Amino acid sequence: MTVGSKLHKTLASLRSAKADMETFAMETKDQNAQQLFSSTAKQLENAVNSISQRTNSIEQQEPQYKEKQNLQGQSTMQSSTNLQNSTMGNAGARNAQGTKGKNKKRK
Numbered sequence: 001m002t003v004g005s006k007l008h009k010t011l012a013s014l015r016s017a018k019a020d021m022e023t024f025a026m027e028t029k030d031q032n033a034q035q036l037f038s039s040t041a042k043q044l045e046n047a048v049n050s051i052s053q054r055t056n057s058i059e060q061q062e063p064q065y066k067e068k069q070n071l072q073g074q075s076t077m078q079s080s081t082n083l084q085n086s087t088m089g090n091a092g093a094r095n096a097q098g099t100k101g102k103n104k105k106r107k
Helices: 003-027 031-061 063-106
Strands: none
Touching: 003 031
16 A cells, blocks of 8 residues: 555545534534534544645656556456446346247247
8 A cells, every 4th residue: 555545544534523523413402512623623634634745746756656556447347348348247147037038939
């Protein structure tokens, strides 16, 4: 796992924690707890912004990270295409068999 991918994972976790804090702030009736949760959400937002900037910098310094992401995207698209083709091929074979069966019954 590259530094860039680790940072992306960390960013996702921080965004999730921020959303949780915002939810807790809205759901609680305790004013002190609301302030605590809101303050924590703001701190997490600052961390997200800082780490996002660092992530962008790392990605520019690690061209292989971008390359891996592109290759993974291409691999995912190819896998999806293969799956669609195999599914359509199976459906086509079933339809062809179904047609033969129907033609035999008509005769």
